[in-house]
Amino acid sequence: MTEADAMTAGKAAVTSVDEAGTAAGWRLYTDDGLPPVLQAALACFVEQGYHGTTIREVAARAGLSVPGVYHHHPSKQALLVGIVTRAMAELWERSTAALEEAGPDVGRRLDLLVECLVLFHAHRRELAFIAASEIRSMLGDDRTTYIEARDRQQRLMDTVVEEGVTRGAFTTDYPREVSRAIVTMCTAVSQWYRTDGELSPPELAARYRTMARMTVGAA
Template identity: 60%
Template sequence: MAIDTTPSALTPLSPILEAAQECFVEQGYHGTSIRVIAARAGLSVPGLYHHYRSKQQMLQDLMKHAMTSLYRQSEDALAAAASDPLAQFNALVGCLVRFHAFERAPAFIAYSEIRSLDEEARREHIARRDAQQRLMDQVIEAGVAAGEFSTPHPTEASRAIVTMCTSVAQWYRMDGPLTPDELVDRYLVIARMTIGARG
């Protein structure tokens, strides 16, 4: 099948958020100071505080940006696919793999720094994550109902496939042995086996 090779179209970050993202990936949220972020952004600490009231606000904005972008791209992929469950499934798996291959830094932070969010922001992030998971749940449920997928455990299969796709951000390298196209192709084979796709 033809694979869309377009990179994930993440909206550009502000220079400050770009600096914060780099620092959080390199040193972790708790290992990064405001002073380090300001220096990376070419600002003084007071200059940084003029734009962001806290390091926590920067983390929240980064995580919301990543999850909102992934959800939008997932909806776009589903809208562009044919209406049958297998086409929808292929489109969503491809979108997830590409996003986590091309956008490793924001995806990594969105996964690894949940523990660093304050309580309200954590609830909001988990709600966005659950909404993203529900897209896959619905596609697989529709495929099972239509007799196109034979998995006896659609909920667990959905979670396993999303987890497999999102983990790409933790290990994939553009200079590695697999191109994004090849990675999507292989993940589609594994994912279709997981749901028992017919044909």
């Protein structure tokens, strides 16, 4: 899959998010919008890992023949790229909508971006987990495209923290390191969060908002 193909897939993947009104509903989560083949591949990758999964297993889970899978996705790598592209595109759409809602107040921008990251990695934990953990399995231009999308996402937090320090709203002496620490803390939610745990996603997000403010040295 070329970079252009990945971008096209990403735009198509977030159509359901856009139609639901991301700007007004970035906190809302329903169906993940993955087509059946990608849903089957995601389940297999979560259970067995990318390298431990065969196209035949994906086909069986999706209720298709092997040629049926190849009709939509020419390789196992293309399945992984489809999943990762969906994850990064949806996270970007929700994050930019959260920042738009926050407006110019830098403290609120930090709050809502952290909330968005935590909600996404709790509600989309399997999608987010594979996107993060299977970068090792991505090749060539697909890997480069993913890293660019990840870095673009990180820059959202970098900008918020740096702006807060410049305005005197945050007192940390290490804005870049703090920014990466906050994002890492939020994205790690996908590794351990369970729906039957102590906290709901909104409750967890509220705690993380407080921790993020403490980390940047905000009031």
